[in-house]
Amino acid sequence: MKTKILVSACLLGHPVRYNGSAKSHDAELLAHWQAEGRVVVFCPELAAGLATPRPPAEIQSGDGEAVIAGRAQVRDREGRDMTQPWLLGAWLTLRSADIHQCRIAFLTEGSPSCGSQTIYDGTFSGRLRTGSGVVTALLRRHGIEVYSQHQTLLVQSRLHEMDKET
Numbered sequence: 230m231k232t233k234i235l236v237s238a239c240l241l242g243h244p245v246r247y248n249g250s251a252k253s254h255d256a257e258l259l260a261h262w263q264a265e266g267r268v269v270v271f272c273p274e275l276a277a278g279l280a281t282p283r284p285p286a287e288i289q290s291g292d293g294e295a296v297i298a299g300r301a302q303v304r305d306r307e308g309r310d311m312t313q314p315w316l317l318g319a320w321l322t323l324r325s326a327d328i329h330q331c332r333i334a335f336l337t338e339g340s341p342s343c344g345s346q347t348i349y350d351g352t353f354s355g356r357l358r359t360g361s362g363v364v365t366a367l368l369r370r371h372g373i374e375v376y377s378q379h380q381t382l383l384v385q386s387r388l389h390e391m392d393k394e395t
């Protein structure tokens with residue numbers, strides 16, 4: 230059985246990022262996964278009701294884990310507290326992953342929602358720091374493996390291993 234994989238909508242070419250752009254990645258590979266019936270496409274920020282375009286937002290004083298634990302906040306560049314919509318987007322993503330039985334996710338690096346290895350440091354200066362976004366942190370808490378678009382070979386390997394297990 231083909232393992233389902235949750236994929237960031239912007240990686241699939243949907244123009245849903247804060248600035249109205251996409252972040253298309255390896256269209257051939259993603260088309261192959263879609264043809265196999267594996268792909269569950271999702272954008273947490275749109276699911277939470279945010280518009281495109283929207284002001285950029287970053288996690289202040291922490292990462293996604295700290296946001297879930299109530300020790301950090303998400304704020305947009307205008308200083309508005311966006312923590313609640315970010316948490317809502319994360320829970321809706323987890324719900325979609327559960328409904329479709331996704332055990333693995335392929336999400337956009339650097340995003341305060343979808344980042345899995347790095348996020349912006351909260352100063353809106355373009356600097357990255359180690360850490361995950363809010364969605365990634367919640368998915369990992371619930372046992373879902375999360376990788377970025379820079380880990381394609383690892384994701385393919387995990388998909389094939391998971392296919393054999395089911």
Ligand code: SF4
Binds near residue numbers: 238245337340
């Ligand atoms: S929340 Fe995730 S899927 Fe949506 S635009 Fe940002 S990085 Fe892409």
